[in-house]
Structure formats: structure tokens, C-alpha cells
Amino acid sequence: MQGIHNIEDLRLRARGVLPRGLFEFVDRGTEDEQAIPRIQQALEQIALRPRVLVDVSACSTQRTFFGKPSRLPFAVAPTGAAGLLWVDGEVAVARAAAKAGVPFTLSTASIVSMERVAAEAGGRLWFQLYMWPDRSMSYELVDRARASGYEALMVTVDTAVTPNREYNLRNGFSLPLKITSQNALDVALHPGWFFNVFARYLLRSGVPRFENYPEKLRRSLADAPAGRRMPKNDSLTWDDLRELRKRWDGPLILKGILTPEDADMARRCGADAVVVSNHGGRNLDASIPPIEVLPQVVDRVGRNMEVYVDSGFRRGGDIVKALALGARGVLVGRAPLWGVAAAGEAGAARALQILTEETTRVLGLLGCPDVDRLSSEFLRVAGTPVPAAAPAPAPLASHGAPSRSLLQESS
Numbered sequence: 001m002q003g004i005h006n007i008e009d010l011r012l013r014a015r016g017v018l019p020r021g022l023f024e025f026v027d028r029g030t031e032d033e034q035a036i037p038r039i040q041q042a043l044e045q046i047a048l049r050p051r052v053l054v055d056v057s058a059c060s061t062q063r064t065f066f067g068k069p070s071r072l073p074f075a076v077a078p079t080g081a082a083g084l085l086w087v088d089g090e091v092a093v094a095r096a097a098a099k100a101g102v103p104f105t106l107s108t109a110s111i112v113s114m115e116r117v118a119a120e121a122g123g124r125l126w127f128q129l130y131m132w133p134d135r136s137m138s139y140e141l142v143d144r145a146r147a148s149g150y151e152a153l154m155v156t157v158d159t160a161v162t163p164n165r166e167y168n169l170r171n172g173f174s175l176p177l178k179i180t181s182q183n184a185l186d187v188a189l190h191p192g193w194f195f196n197v198f199a200r201y202l203l204r205s206g207v208p209r210f211e212n213y214p215e216k217l218r219r220s221l222a223d224a225p226a227g228r229r230m231p232k233n234d235s236l237t238w239d240d241l242r243e244l245r246k247r248w249d250g251p252l253i254l255k256g257i258l259t260p261e262d263a264d265m266a267r268r269c270g271a272d273a274v275v276v277s278n279h280g281g282r283n284l285d286a287s288i289p290p291i292e293v294l295p296q297v298v299d300r301v302g303r304n305m306e307v308y309v310d311s312g313f314r315r316g317g318d319i320v321k322a323l324a325l326g327a328r329g330v331l332v333g334r335a336p337l338w339g340v341a342a343a344g345e346a347g348a349a350r351a352l353q354i355l356t357e358e359t360t361r362v363l364g365l366l367g368c369p370d371v372d373r374l375s376s377e378f379l380r381v382a383g384t385p386v387p388a389a390a391p392a393p394a395p396l397a398s399h400g401a402p403s404r405s406l407l408q409e410s411s
Contacts, residue, residue, distance in 0.1 A: 001350045007314040007335045014341035019186040021173030026081050026337055030163045035281030039312035042289035045382040046321045051367030059363040060370040066251045071101025073323055073371050077310050077333035078128030080109030085341035087200050088112050091120050093336050096348035098123025113211035118148040126152040131236050137214035142247055153248045158256025160233045163283045177222040238269050245270030258293055260300035273306035280311045298326030316358025324374040
């Protein structure tokens with residue numbers, strides 16, 4: 001980890017060791033890739049208004065998620081590629097999260113089973129669920145997650161149809177995996193990844209498979225037409241969420257919300273939390289940046305359920321901005337992926353350490369000794385007036401947002 005000072009350093013290290021097709025599968029968006037720069041621009045439009053002569057000698061970054069303390073105000077988002085970036089990468093990232101004191105969310109599309117992650121990593125574990133037309137297959141995963149001790153169930157709802165990621169086709173990176181002259185050359189140019197990751201899988205158990213798919217669909221990444229194995233969400237409705245609420249007695253999270261109306265509907269259907277997200281800019285290219293709609297969602301449901309946000313968070317300062325806008329926590333996905341690609345568990349731990357140090361530093365420079373004291377009074381959005389002076393917010397003020405947010409004013 002020498003020379004690694006920020007998340008971009010980890011990204012560049014990962015780009016050097018991974019085949020191009022695999023790197024771009026994680027790094028890029030969809031279609032014309034307008035969503036990713038739009039996410040960054042929206043975050044950049046928010047500036048911080050620091051207070052001075054405040055005792056920040058012991059800044060607190062602790063937050064409570066579903067009534068339990070988390071050492072940091074973020075969690076690891078579900079990502080399906082960790083096991084392709086590093087052998088048993090899901091276990092490596094989960095271990096790093098457990099040691100950092102933050103929740104880790106395991107993806108349905110991961111290649112290490114939920115049972116192994118629970119047994120070998122420990123910590124606070126959440127499971128992300130995709131739904132199939134045969135709902136019994138999805139309920140099979142719910143039962144496995146419960147039996148394995150997962151704390152929360154996170155249902156992704158923003159992928160009703162398959163996204164149009166054209167670069168995957170150009171790179172020859174698609175499912176089922178097929179050897180072509182293009183991707184064979186790509187792998188040959190990255191022998192370290194081949195021998196340290198893929199060859200080890202081949203020697204141990206053959207081509208990896210989606211270990212968290214239902215039993216009937218659990219085949220290797222090179223076997224069977226992709227359409228018969230991939231999650232299919234185009235028939236998912238609010239009734240399915242109501243049924244999941246009956247079957248899952250722990251925290252139920254809906255991921256992929258971009259309107260306050262849908263957030264309120266999730267609340268009425270029994271969800272305990274929502275994640276304001278546009279899938280990191282990987283699905284609908286023209287989607288609104290999550291940070292822009294976050295205050296509206298918090299205004300609508302933030303007093304009755306927990307509101308999280310993800311997509312594009314690679315600096316501690318951006319995490320602070322989201323918390324000040326009312327988010328209970330932030331989910332980080334690509335950052336720990338770059339870390340695990342660069343150096344396994346140590347790299348994932350370094351990614352979380354960087355975000356921790358940056359978040360703590362920004363709190364100190366902002367003059368805010370506790371993340372629970374963050375509010376929109378610390379923010380200014382481009383094009384809006386500076387907020388009028390107001391008394392310091394009470395603890396947990398960020399969980400309930402002001403009725404009229406800065407981002408609403410700017411829109």
C-alpha cells in the first residue's frame with residue numbers, strides 16, 4: 001500500500017493489474033456514460049460552510065444503523081465482482097469491513113457463498129437480493145440468509161431490465177464467459193491476475209459460479225445461456241415487497257429509490273430503510289444524481305425510516321455532505337473493490353481507512369465534532385443564498401431533514 005494516498009490511487013493500481021474488460025466492467029457506466037460525470041458534478045455543486053473555534057479534538061464518526069452502533073457513517077455496498085478481482089474477494093472485503101466496524105452487504109451475484117462469508121468474515125452482514133419470476137427461488141435465498149445470520153435484507157429494485165453496457169460486448173466480457181482472441185490477449189497482458197486469481201480458481205474447483213443463486217440456477221460463469229441464469233425483475237411489484245416483509249423479520253431495505261413517492265410507498269409496504277441510488281450510473285444513463293433527490297426523500301420519510309445513499313462517493317468530504325443533507329449513512333461500492341483488486345483484504349482495509357481519515361479530517365475542518373450534529377446549515381449549494389444563522393442542531397438532527405432543503409431551492 002506504499003504510495004496509496006486516496007481512492008483514485010487504488011483505482012489506478014487496480015487498472016494496472018486487472019484485464020481491461022474486467023476493470024471496465026467495474027469502472028464504467030452505461031450507454032453514453034452521462035450519469036457518472038453528472039453524479040460527480042452534483043456532489044461538486046455542494047460546498048461546505050465551516051465553523052471555527054469549536055473543540056474538535058475528539059470527533060465522533062459513530063452512527064447507529066437499525067439501532068446498533070456502527071463505528072463509521074458508511075457501509076459497504078453490494079457488488080458482484082469482488083471474487084473476480086481477488087480470490088475469495090467477498091471474504092476479503094467482508095473481513096476488512098468487520099475490522100473497520102462497518103456493515104458489509106453481500107451481493108446475490110457474488111461467487112463466494114453467503115455461508116462461507118458468514119463463517120470466515122463475521123461482522124455485521126447484510127444480504128442483497130434480486131428477484132426471479134419464480135418467487136420460490138428468491139425465497140430460497142431469503143431462507144439461506146436468515147439461517148446464516150444475516151442482519152438485514154436489501155432488495156435491489158432499479159434493474160427491471162438488463163442495462164445496455166456496450167463496452168462489455170466490445171471487450172468480450174459477457175456471460176457466459178467465452179474465450180475470444182480479444183479477451184485472451186487482454187488476459188495475457190495481465191499474467192499476474194491470471195495466475196493469482198483465475199488459475200487458482202481453476203485448480204481449486206474449476207470456473208467460478210454464482211454461489212448465491214438458487215440451486216436450480218447455480219452453474220459456472222461459462223455454462224448455460226446467460227438469460228436462463230440472470231436475475232429478472234421486470235415483473236416485480238409492490239406486492240412482492242409486502243410478501244417479503246412477511247417472510248423476513250429483520251431490517252428490510254429497498255435499494256434504487258430516486259423519488260420521494262417511491263420512498264413513501266416503500267415505507268407503507270413495510271420497508272425499514274431505502275437507499276437513494278442510481279446504481280452508480282450503471283443502469284439508466286439519464287437518471288438523476290442521487291444526491292439531488294436525497295433531501296426530498298429525507299423530507300418525505302426520514303422521520304419514519306432510515307435513508308441511505310450511494311453512487312459516486314470516493315471522498316470523505318462527499319460522505320459528510322450526504323450526512324448533512326439527512327442521510328443516515330452512505331454505501332460505498334467501487335472504493336473497496338479497487339482496494340481488494342490492488343491487494344486483497346489489505347487493499348480493501350486501506351480503502352476504508354482512507355475514507356475514515358478523510359471523513360474525520362473534514363469534520364474537524366468543518367468545526368463539527370460529531371456526525372450526528374451535521375445539518376444543511378453546514379452546506380451551500382451553487383446558486384442558492386447562504387442560509388440564515390441558526391442555532392446548532394440537536395443530536396440526530398440529520399435523521400430528520402428541514403422541510404425545505406437547499407437542493408430543493410436550487411431546483
